[in-house]
Amino acid sequence: MIAQTPTPPYYAVIFTSVKRPDDSGYSEMAKLMEELVVKQPGYLGHESARDGLGITVSYWDSLESIAAWKEVSLHKMAQKTGKERWYAHYSVRICRVEKAYEFP
Amino acid sequence: MIAQTPTPPYYAVIFTSVKRPDDSGYSEMAKLMEELVVKQPGYLGHESARDGLGITVSYWDSLESIAAWKEVSLHKMAQKTGKERWYAHYSVRICRVEKAYEFP
Numbered sequence: 001m002i003a004q005t006p007t008p009p010y011y012a013v014i015f016t017s018v019k020r021p022d023d024s025g026y027s028e029m030a031k032l033m034e035e036l037v038v039k040q041p042g043y044l045g046h047e048s049a050r051d052g053l054g055i056t057v058s059y060w061d062s063l064e065s066i067a068a069w070k071e072v073s074l075h076k077m078a079q080k081t082g083k084e085r086w087y088a089h090y091s092v093r094i095c096r097v098e099k100a101y102e103f104p
Numbered sequence: 105m106i107a108q109t110p111t112p113p114y115y116a117v118i119f120t121s122v123k124r125p126d127d128s129g130y131s132e133m134a135k136l137m138e139e140l141v142v143k144q145p146g147y148l149g150h151e152s153a154r155d156g157l158g159i160t161v162s163y164w165d166s167l168e169s170i171a172a173w174k175e176v177s178l179h180k181m182a183q184k185t186g187k188e189r190w191y192a193h194y195s196v197r198i199c200r201v202e203k204a205y206e207f208p
Contacts, residue, residue: 002194014118049153051153083208089206095202096200101196102194103191
């Protein structure tokens with residue numbers, strides 16, 4: 001559940017979202033996106049949790065890999081539908097992971 | 105619930121965790137840490153969600169502010185107790201936020 005990522009530096013996309021009350025179709029699309037993203041070049045892993053606020057962090061080898069995933073046609077369709085139907089609000093932050101440690 | 109943060113660059117700490125089955129005392133400590141962290145110099149906001157996996161992302165103005173928060177004595181006590189009692193596994197990633205956008 002915690003993503004196994006390489007020694008930094010690498011990149012992270014922090015996607016934070018609040019959904020609308022009616023999110024019909026969302027879980028099917030989320031499942032499809034999970035199946036697609038793991039096949040993307042440069043994808044390193046992701047972590048996700050939701051309890052009201054949803055946070056998904058995906059990890060990547062480069063900014064170019066992040067940009068390429070954003071342009072995948074099924075993902076673009078999901079982004080469009082997300083704005084039209086599912087999300088009340090979201091935030092995307094693109095980060096360079098400088099340092100990492102874990103327990104144990 | 106989604107943190108209002110300034111124009112990048114700024115910093116993010118991604119804290120991902122899996123708790124042990126018995127986490128007595130955890131929620132009280134988490135509440136105390138939330139009260140303390142918002143008073144820290146350089147703190148910009150945070151976002152949190154848990155459904156099995158817990159993800160907390162805190163935002164900071166600098167690496168120095170992140171390092172200072174790590175050394176706050178009550179926070180050090182919480183970190184120690186976390187390792188001894190509450191967490192089965194956790195990961196900390198320190199990141200530089202390069203770019204951000206939001207909807208709407």
